[in-house]
Amino acid sequence: MTKRLFGVFLGISLFFPGFLAAQEVKVFSIGSGNVAGNYFPVASAICDAFNARDDSLRRCSPEPTPGSVYNLKMMQSGELDFAIAQSDWQQAAFEGTTLFAEGGAMDDLRVVTPLFKEAVTILAAPDSGIRTIRDLRGKAVDIGRSASGRNASIRNFLDEMGQGLDLFGATYELEPSNALQELCEGRIDASIFVLGHPNQLIQQALDKCEATIVSVAGPGITEFINQNPVYQVAVIDMEPYGQPGRQFTTISVVAALVARDGVETRLVADLADAIEDAHQKLTADLPVLDAGILKNPEVLNMPIPDHPGASLVQN
Structure with a gap:
């Protein structure tokens, strides 16, 4: 920097001491998931x-993470501003x-906007x-890496069903891409x-080795949903996978963008408003959002309240 420019900035800072501070860019992050999954691109x-939206003083940054459980714990410690997380872990x-028993209740957790349903999908x-x-009894089954949200969700689901991992003949904890390879080569069931x-x-598994999807249904599942309303009956439509007319019944949770109540209301409102404005582009670019960004937490059985900033947009 030249002496003249330095003098200009010095003069500005002396006469307007808040000028430089006011120009500081606020970067806020959204905890997502694995770069190969849905959370990170969303x-x-x-x-x-x-x-x-040309707001040069506030910038949003997507952060790849292990997923829902990690995201929520990082929010609890104050290291994330926003996160995408499954409704069961919310x-x-x-x-x-x-x-989350050890860290205590995060009773200030709030929904910014629901995003899409996440179905329990058995390949x-x-x-x-x-x-x-x-038919999973006694089989070799992958449930995902031990640090992943899907691993934790599957363990919790089995526990709620009165089962454990001993239901399976062997349990594997694999990355999704490795699980696909092991499945297609017949080393896991x-x-x-x-x-x-x-x-x-899922498309790769169906194409590469003619894997099949298994329905998650039956009296035990119905009883589970009745006792755990955060879960819902869902249908996996196979038409996008080149199998028109085929559907599989399963259960689902909801992936939602969340923040703590203390996050600035105006920031949350502006973020929610940006999502609303970009709705058509988002749904066009991201097939997982083809049904639209979900807007009705009551119908979706969301387990936590709306953030005041999200309510401001809706009003």
Whole structure:
């Protein structure tokens, strides 16, 4: 910097001491998930929508993470401003149960906007003999890496069903891409995911080795939903996968953008407003959002209240 420019900035700072501080850019982050999953591209698109509004003093940054549980714990410690998380883990964090019991209830957790449904999706190898959820007994099953949200969700789901991992003959904790390879090569019988549809990984499994999707249904599942209203009956439509007319019944949670109540109301409102304005582009660019960005928390059985900033946009 030249002496003349330095003098100009010095003079400005002396006569207007708040000038330079006022120009500081506030960067806020959205905790997402694995870059190969749905959360990261959705968070990236949301940040792009916000940043495109020419607000040069506030910038949104998508952060790749291990997923829902990690995101919520980082929010609890103050290291994330916003996050995408499954509704079952939102409830656990809000109430301070299961994996969040030690840290205490995060009762100031709030929904900014629901995003999309995430279905429990069981992929079975073609020669596994698995046709129903009951056929998983004694089989070699992948449930995801131990630090992942899907691993925690599957363990919690089994626990609520009065089962444990000993239901399976062998349990594997694999990355999604590795699970696909192991499934197609016949080294595991099934892999369980919790994800939005359509999904590229599912398409690859169907195309590469003719894997099949298994329905998650039956009297035990109905009783589970009645006792756990954060879960809902869902249908996996196979038309996007090139199988028109085929559907599989399962259960789902809801992926939502969340923040703590203390996050500035105006920032939350502007972020929610940017998502609303970019709705058509988001749904066009992201197939998982084809049904539209979900807007009715009551119908979706969201377990936590709306953020005041989100309500400001709706009003």
